[in-house]
Amino acid sequence: MSTDRVGASPNRVGGVGRVTGAQRYAADIKLADALQVKLVCLPVARGRIVSIDSSAALAVPGVRFVMTAADLPQPVPRFGPQFTDRPVMAVGETKYHGEPVAAVAAETKDAAEEGARLVRVDYEALRPIVTLADALAPGADLVQDASIRPRDPLAGTNVLREHRFGWGDVDATPADLVVENSYTFPIVTHFAIEPHVFMAAPDGDGIAVWSSIQHPYWLQRILAGVLDLPLSRVRVFAPDPGGGFGGKQHAKYEPLVAFLALLTGRPCRLVLSLEQTFQAVRRTCTEVHVRTGLMSDGTLAFVDVKADYNIGAYADIADRVVGKGSYPAAGPYRVPAVRIVSRSVLSHTTPATAMRGFGNPQVNWAVESNLDEGARALGIDRRDIRLRNVARTGDTLNPVDTRCDGEWDQAVRRAAEMIGWDTPAPPGHGRGIALGFKSGPTTGLSQSTVRLLSDGSALVYAGTSDMGQGARTVWAQIVATELGVPLERITTVSGDTAVVPYDQQTSASRSTVLMGNAVLRACQDVQAKVRAMAARLHGVPEEQITVERGIVRLPDREVAIVDVVKPGLGRMAGEIVGNGMARKDAEPDHPLQGSAAFFEFNCTAVEATVDEETGDITLHKYATVSDVGKAINPLQVRMQDEGAAIQGLGHTLMEHYIYDDEGRIRNLGAIDYRIPTSMDLPLELHSDVIENADGPGPYGAKGMSEGALISAAAAVAGAVRDATGIVIRDLPLSPERVWRALQERSAR
Amino acid sequence: MHTFAYARPATLAEAVALLAEHGAAARVLAGGTDLIIRLRDGTLVPDVVIDLKRIASLRPGVREEAGLVVIGATTVMTDVAADPLVRRHFPALADAAAVVGSVQIRNRATLGGNICNASPAADTAPPLLVYDATVVAEGPGGTRRIAVDDFFVRSGVTTLAGDEIVTAIELPLPALRMGAAHERRTRRRGHDLASVTLCCGVREDGVTRLSYGSVGPRPVLRVDETGILADPAAPAEARTNILEQLLADASPSPRSMRASPAYRLAMLRVLGRRALATALERLEARA
Numbered sequence A: 001m002s003t004d005r006v007g008a009s010p011n012r013v014g015g016v017g018r019v020t021g022a023q024r025y026a027a028d029i030k031l032a033d034a035l036q037v038k039l040v041c042l043p044v045a046r047g048r049i050v051s052i053d054s055s056a057a058l059a060v061p062g063v064r065f066v067m068t069a070a071d072l073p074q075p076v077p078r079f080g081p082q083f084t085d086r087p088v089m090a091v092g093e094t095k096y097h098g099e100p101v102a103a104v105a106a107e108t109k110d111a112a113e114e115g116a117r118l119v120r121v122d123y124e125a126l127r128p129i130v131t132l133a134d135a136l137a138p139g140a141d142l143v144q145d146a147s148i149r150p151r152d153p154l155a156g157t158n159v160l161r162e163h164r165f166g167w168g169d170v171d172a173t174p175a176d177l178v179v180e181n182s183y184t185f186p187i188v189t190h191f192a193i194e195p196h197v198f199m200a201a202p203d204g205d206g207i208a209v210w211s212s213i214q215h216p217y218w219l220q221r222i223l224a225g226v227l228d229l230p231l232s233r234v235r236v237f238a239p240d241p242g243g244g245f246g247g248k249q250h251a252k253y254e255p256l257v258a259f260l261a262l263l264t265g266r267p268c269r270l271v272l273s274l275e276q277t278f279q280a281v282r283r284t285c286t287e288v289h290v291r292t293g294l295m296s297d298g299t300l301a302f303v304d305v306k307a308d309y310n311i312g313a314y315a316d317i318a319d320r321v322v323g324k325g326s327y328p329a330a331g332p333y334r335v336p337a338v339r340i341v342s343r344s345v346l347s348h349t350t351p352a353t354a355m356r357g358f359g360n361p362q363v364n365w366a367v368e369s370n371l372d373e374g375a376r377a378l379g380i381d382r383r384d385i386r387l388r389n390v391a392r393t394g395d396t397l398n399p400v401d402t403r404c405d406g407e408w409d410q411a412v413r414r415a416a417e418m419i420g421w422d423t424p425a426p427p428g429h430g431r432g433i434a435l436g437f438k439s440g441p442t443t444g445l446s447q448s449t450v451r452l453l454s455d456g457s458a459l460v461y462a463g464t465s466d467m468g469q470g471a472r473t474v475w476a477q478i479v480a481t482e483l484g485v486p487l488e489r490i491t492t493v494s495g496d497t498a499v500v501p502y503d504q505q506t507s508a509s510r511s512t513v514l515m516g517n518a519v520l521r522a523c524q525d526v527q528a529k530v531r532a533m534a535a536r537l538h539g540v541p542e543e544q545i546t547v548e549r550g551i552v553r554l555p556d557r558e559v560a561i562v563d564v565v566k567p568g569l570g571r572m573a574g575e576i577v578g579n580g581m582a583r584k585d586a587e588p589d590h591p592l593q594g595s596a597a598f599f600e601f602n603c604t605a606v607e608a609t610v611d612e613e614t615g616d617i618t619l620h621k622y623a624t625v626s627d628v629g630k631a632i633n634p635l636q637v638r639m640q641d642e643g644a645a646i647q648g649l650g651h652t653l654m655e656h657y658i659y660d661d662e663g664r665i666r667n668l669g670a671i672d673y674r675i676p677t678s679m680d681l682p683l684e685l686h687s688d689v690i691e692n693a694d695g696p697g698p699y700g701a702k703g704m705s706e707g708a709l710i711s712a713a714a715a716v717a718g719a720v721r722d723a724t725g726i727v728i729r730d731l732p733l734s735p736e737r738v739w740r741a742l743q744e745r746s747a748r
Numbered sequence B: 001m002h003t004f005a006y007a008r009p010a011t012l013a014e015a016v017a018l019l020a021e022h023g024a025a026a027r028v029l030a031g032g033t034d035l036i037i038r039l040r041d042g043t044l045v046p047d048v049v050i051d052l053k054r055i056a057s058l059r060p061g062v063r064e065e066a067g068l069v070v071i072g073a074t075t076v077m078t079d080v081a082a083d084p085l086v087r088r089h090f091p092a093l094a095d096a097a098a099v100v101g102s103v104q105i106r107n108r109a110t111l112g113g114n115i116c117n118a119s120p121a122a123d124t125a126p127p128l129l130v131y132d133a134t135v136v137a138e139g140p141g142g143t144r145r146i147a148v149d150d151f152f153v154r155s156g157v158t159t160l161a162g163d164e165i166v167t168a169i170e171l172p173l174p175a176l177r178m179g180a181a182h183e184r185r186t187r188r189r190g191h192d193l194a195s196v197t198l199c200c201g202v203r204e205d206g207v208t209r210l211s212y213g214s215v216g217p218r219p220v221l222r223v224d225e226t227g228i229l230a231d232p233a234a235p236a237e238a239r240t241n242i243l244e245q246l247l248a249d250a251s252p253s254p255r256s257m258r259a260s261p262a263y264r265l266a267m268l269r270v271l272g273r274r275a276l277a278t279a280l281e282r283l284e285a286r287a
């Protein structure tokens, strides 16, 4: 049974279902009598809608309804996790290519498609704002009408928010060397394999919604607001997503489908194609200008960062991405003076949203690469310059935030050692190293219920979405450890807001810490009740009994929890119910409204060669080491870390959207937007973890799974630089881009 | 998806008759790895789809016959790549077939479909051109043989008549020893469409056949009969000049997202040199 417990790697709960196809994802749920929905979009990003004629569409056999903005409450409801700016469907003008102007509901998919083709929209194409330069140009058209930004001093610009962070006085801090460069990060998308699915059905006086959503409870609140219903009348079913990576955090077309269901009185179903998903979710792209001040011994004097993020047409959660992603820009280092100015900039492109790393990879790529330049200029080893500056446990990072909470230098040394940093590289091989760093969650609330049933089996309720990270396994392992219930007798329940207690969100690598603590406390609540039961059963005062790790310790002996519970519950059976909660409150005066619950820390070290004729990069050795506090399930931790590294290789080596002049994504879909395959992996990929039980989660765990993605680009680019001498400050490092840089080097 | 009728004829004659009857409104289906995509995205809206896979005389396979290796049009890439006759006599074709798409695609994608689809990036086209293949087509008027160099016109267009079906691809058994190699350039190592696909064959009599695709509207074949390319001892400059002449027909589109013309042209040269070197090694090894 010890293989069930914390620190072991039992098989993933639900894993067999996932690999055999038995798992029912949102799209596998077929609602009886459902109408199929197809969105109608304009062939341009920005178009002023003149008129919409649905008559031909309505004549298609099977088409039941064509919804336009005119069918919605007026003014058309808007929603969003941070700003109430996104309309249920386009109002007056489309703001990005793919924004729906109408939705066709029909008995079959083919009829809906045919209907959508026949909806006639007269529109006037307007010049879209695609790039940061377009958006920030003096006199640029406004992406968002000032009327939806009341009392906002920036409402007359395309800057949604400007964030300023820092400490010390950068301008007054002397440095022996100042390295100053600009870096860009492309638009990439999440590319979850499971499609985004939105279904809704009238449910008594309320509505039931099925969605491949990461944050069902947040969606519930959004829907309640848009539909003006009490939370208790909005039921969200959230089957385990097949990958989310942040793209499924927040409401997208659930409100639209909910209105369709209410207006037709029928269940309605919308499944996005991969192409539509590209138009619906993406990461913010960024231009970062960095000044790094260094003393001649390599000590950091200051870090000065300006970061502009192109967030698209509506804010979604992207402005939070900008704030939280740029805030740790100075890295995991002791830096006397730091100045960070970051802006979220609107454009007529797909609204950006959360994506693994949450704004940090964009800035980290710039700041870590710039530190490499400093090290080279000073003749200091690139690992050593990091070891010189990296904070040690208890050191102050940002003076108003959590102090260094890990033995980070251990991870740096370990990753370097794993690629043989101290041995000479083979001829033509280059090495790179970078540190990934991110503030963990700043606020959070997770609630859990654990029910220990009369036969000693258990149910654990946790509203975290298990989208492949293995959350269910972690809850089961905690219950197995605390209550001594074998894993195969534990059932995890999630994905229904009417049944499972509240969880704020599944994001920011929070769940193992926050929900993990809630589950642990629910187990402790059960233990307390078992203790009272044991006292009654054995006639022993409670003070003389302890309950831990599945065992009840009586003064004269130890018994298993189950051996107290069975006789304790007796012939009427019943159960013991425990509740647990983990809460991290907001801090109103904090620059991010909350300090970090923990930091995510990773070190990536790479050895690479470059084909000088083609620009191909070959990654010979790739090591990723994360500080995880405690690996509750070591195998899952490795899988997360390695998965993050590989996903990071996407934006590092090949992924990017290509736009045309109309603001349309040209490489829409899998054929011309390339993600790494198994054949694109490093020849050797190694991962390791640092465990010092110094995290705030159960058993000392910290959150993890984003860190390895954050540091990928700078580590790889550093190795390319080391191998060839070329410096590239724009991602991805595609063969063609590397080849061009090699050509320019030869021309010099 | 637009609705269409589906026909599954049992004989070639039936299939040809169906094609003749429906004309441009009919579409032939082999593995479907090109066709289904176009049906789904609506760029093709045929009234009838004619499936070739139940036609007895079109059964897939490779056989040797009167100085030829005959590959059935419906033979899938996996089988082309693994076939002993192909591997022995036409290794560059086996190499090209082995890199089409992914395992799943290769298990369905047919050789006939690859050339009939006539994508400039079709990977089997350059080796078929180098090996001087002939396309065998069956139509209402009977059988027609088309040199593969006369088959391709431009993307999606061939000299096949609307009522003809490709039944086989014939490759003459080489009378002279040849070393040949296939090379391609993709944006990643995992499956991808080629931004340059190229094959070079060097014959023992000094003739070098070079074919390349994805750098213009159709795959191109150029032949060097001077013997200079085939001669590693020839002056480097002379060899470079010949190679340049052979590659001069490349005209990559500036509209492509896969690679810029400058990069494509540069890679064409890199791949050309690499394929030539490998071809020479293989010729040597066959001696």
Ligand SMILES: Cc1cc2nc3c(=O)[nH]c(=O)nc-3n(C[C@H](O)[C@H](O)[C@H](O)COP(=O)(O)OP(=O)(O)OC[C@H]3O[C@@H](n4cnc5c(N)ncnc54)[C@H](O)[C@@H]3O)c2cc1C
Binding pocket: B027, B028, B029, B030, B031, B032, B033, B034, B035, B036, B037, B052, B073, B074, B099, B100, B101, B102, B105, B108, B109, B110, B111, B112, B113, B114, B115, B116, B117, B121, B122, B123, B124, B164, B165, B166, B167, B191, B192, B193, B194
């Ligand atoms: C994911 C993916 C990756 C791919 N990668 C590659 C690649 O790397 N390299 C490459 O070259 N191709 C690639 N392709 C394209 C495709 O797989 C090949 O072109 C394949 O060989 C087509 O064969 P098929 O049997 O599937 O053709 P189908 O789709 O059945 O037919 C293709 C076309 O040819 C016509 N046709 C088929 N057979 C005949 C016949 N016997 N007579 C007359 N007309 C006929 C059809 O009407 C249709 O117009 C890829 C496709 C996909 C989906």
